[in-house]
Amino acid sequence: MTKTLSDITNGSKVMVSEISQSKLRVKLMEMGVIKGRILTVLYRAPFGDPMAIDIDGYVLSLRKDEACLVDVELMTEL
Amino acid sequence: MRIALVGNPNTGKSSIFNLLTGLRQNVGNFPGVTVDKKVGKLKVLGQMYELIDLPGTYSIYPRSRDEQVVYDSLSNLDSSEYPDAVMVVVDASNLERNLLLFSQVYDLGFPTMMVLNMTDIADRQGKKHNIEQLQFMYPEAIIVEANARAGLGKERIKNGLSNLISRTTTSRKLLSVDDFSNQEAETLERFEEIRQGLEKVVSKEERSEVKNKWDKILVHPFFGYVIFGFVLVVIFQFIYAFASIPMDLIDGAFAMWSNWMSNAMPPGVFTDLITQGIIPGVGGIVIFIPQIALLFFFITILEETGYLSRVVFIMDRLMRPFGLNGKSVVPLMSSVACAIPGVMSARTISDWKERLITIMVAPLMSCSARIPVFTLLIAIVIPEETVFGFMNLQGLVLFALYLLGAVFALLVAILLKAIIKTKKQGFLLLEMPEYKAPRWKNVGLTVFEKVRVFVWDAGKIILAISIVLWALASYGPGTRIETSINNAKQEAVEMQLSKDETDQLVASTRLENSYIGIMGKTIEPVIKPIGFDWKIGVALITSFAAREVFVGSMATIYAVADDGTTSSSLIDKMRQEKHPDGTAVYSLAAGASLMVFYVFAMMCMATLAVVKRETKSWKWPLIQLGYMGVLAYLGAWITFNLLS
Secondary structure: OOEEHHHOOOOOEEEEEEEOOOOOHHHHHHOOOOOOOEEEEEEEOHHHOOEEEEEOOEEEEEOHHHHOOEEEEEEEOO | OEEEEEEOOOOOHHHHHHHHHOOOEEEEEOOOOOOEEEEEEEEEOOEEEEEEEOOOOOOOOOOOHHHHHHHHHHHOOOOOOOOOEEEEEEEHHHHHHHHHHHHHHHOOOOOEEEEEEOHHHHHHOOEEEOHHHHHHHOOOOEEEEOEHHHOEOHHHHHHHHHOOOOOOOOOOOOOOOOOHHHHHHHHHHHHHHHHHHHHHHEEEOOOOOOOOOOHHHHOOOOHHHHHHHHHHHHHHHHHHHHOHHHHHHHHHHHHHHHHHHHHHOOOOHHHHHHHHHHHHHHHHHHOOHHHHHHHHHHHHHHHHHOHHHHHHHHHHHHHHHHOOOHHHHHHHHHHOOOHHHHHHHHHHOOOHHHHHHHHHHHHHOOOOOHHHHHHHHHHHHOOOOEEOOOEEHHHHHHHHHHHHHHHHHHHHHHHHHHHOOOOOOOOOOEEEOOOOOOOHHHHHHHHHHHHHHHHHHHHHHHHHHHHHHHHHHHOOOOOHHHHHHHHHHHHHHHOOOOHHHHHHHHHHHHHHHOHHHHHHHHOHHHHHHHOOOHHHHHHHHHOOOEOOHHHHHHHHHOOOOOOOOOOHHHHHHHHHOEOOOOOEOOOHHHHHHHHHHHHHOOOEHHHHHHHHHHHOOOHHHHHHHHHHHHHHHHHHHHHHHHHO
8 A cells, every 4th residue: 555645654754656646746846856755754733734854954844735645655664 | 237046945045136236226026927026236347237136946937926937037038037147046055956946047048157055054964065076067057156144255256257158058948837747757857867966066974963953842733833922922012012112203203394394484385285295195104114124124034044934834724724824924913013014024925826815804904003093982982891890891892893803804815715716726835944043134135125115116105195185185176165264263253262272163164175075075875874974974084094094083073182092072072973863973883883994994095005016006905995895884884783
């Protein structure tokens, strides 16, 4: 079963496996969310949305429905 | 020579712009959009350079209205911004993502300079750069290192400008804005090239860095809100309470100036125009400067430090249902002091729709100019009683009025969210920059810029309307005013009135027979259903300039001395005022109706002028005037009929 970025708990490392077809796909890519990239989920805002992730040393915040577009493979869990 | 300045957000692009041009900046418009176009000048070896600061973007392909400007300016040969060369500011601590935009711009074929900025932060992260290898990736670019926050690199950039290389090669063609699938393919290709190239450019020592340790507390589910609440209270205290000190000084100074001028100049129309039209009009502009300056002082600090993106992070979920942005909180809260700096500060919201909704509802938040109106009317119609054992009824009513405005601001926001259509999908995808100390030069320049823009752009509209209102209140058709004043003077002699009382009677007679007085009487049939008579109608028209003018106009109409905001003689006079049938004019129903009217009505020409300036068209301020007017009339009608 594939997981999306929105399911991942804080502190976990994941690898991007696929980004769903969407108008936002190209925008996500431009922000550095591309296939094979390793991301770390840092923390979430109150109510669990939005979330903040680390991409190669910079912090990106994104909403739950944006994170849903990103399929990931879990690397390490905390 | 025209140079376009481009770069990702948070790369210190505006610091570079300020470093190079200082105070030689001008703010204009990009055609057709609501984006400020900052243009600065600098001279290197006798050659003038015009630097155009384009909006920050992550890609040449636009994902928002602001970013469209970058695409248009760089791709349209006919655009007035089409540059001779391009300067791209790149964040050295985050080279990979930044090089996407750089490589896109590089491929456009302009002579290109790369300013490798924020080298200090890269150092702190243990990242070293091999500039020769970077040069190898982009052989025809001029690459210079800078640290604009420390003021370093100005000479290197200037040198680079005079050494720009005209281009021989261009590889890729620019795609069209909505060709998403090819943009995706191109983005992947570029990132692959960049990754390969960077293997030789960046060497990283592993450091056990504590990344964004402040985030632990600033986005904490409890303390995050407590801290943000505290920040809001501090800002509010400054623009609500402390700004009144310079504002009172400005008020007094302009009154003195007007007085002195009217004594120094021969009596006549020209003197009246200057002392009663122009000087108070200019005063009505200058009076807003302290609040604008203070608010932008704080907002720029919040932005510069990186805290504002954390505010968006913790507020996003709460504001989203209303079509507002996490950043809308600051403009809306500021509008409780004054909608003018509030509307101007909506500029920090990058999404056009969210910014527009924020601007459209901000004036519904009860501002401090409504307080004199509310306190006067509460004193007249609300008894001084204690309810529920401990609460003061008058205070409770005042609180209810504030609440009414705030609730309707949110309701209208929901409505606008459903009505306003945009092509672009709303998204967050926001970079959370590292925390940094604010650069005071940037703070100072922003405050200066905001004040200048307000005084020049909104100021001329405010001045024009004040002069029109003055003329309408001072003149009437034919000899109508002269005749009635002569009658009033005779009456005053017969009644043996004192000099002050005679002057008050004359002023009242003048206003009644002026064009505004006639307009007040003309609209009486329209405002009668909501409980207002023509005298209130006159005050409504005059207080279109600014709400607090209502009190002064009431004093003039009722021919009493205007000795401050809650003059007891005015309250007595208004309480005794009767309709021809003997019922009180200021009944509970009429008074409450009038208060509700002032909660909703757009009685502030300065706000309209600022909304015009911020949305770059008359469409939105007119819609605002219209919807707030309808809301005011309906609200007042319901209130009046419920209570009478």
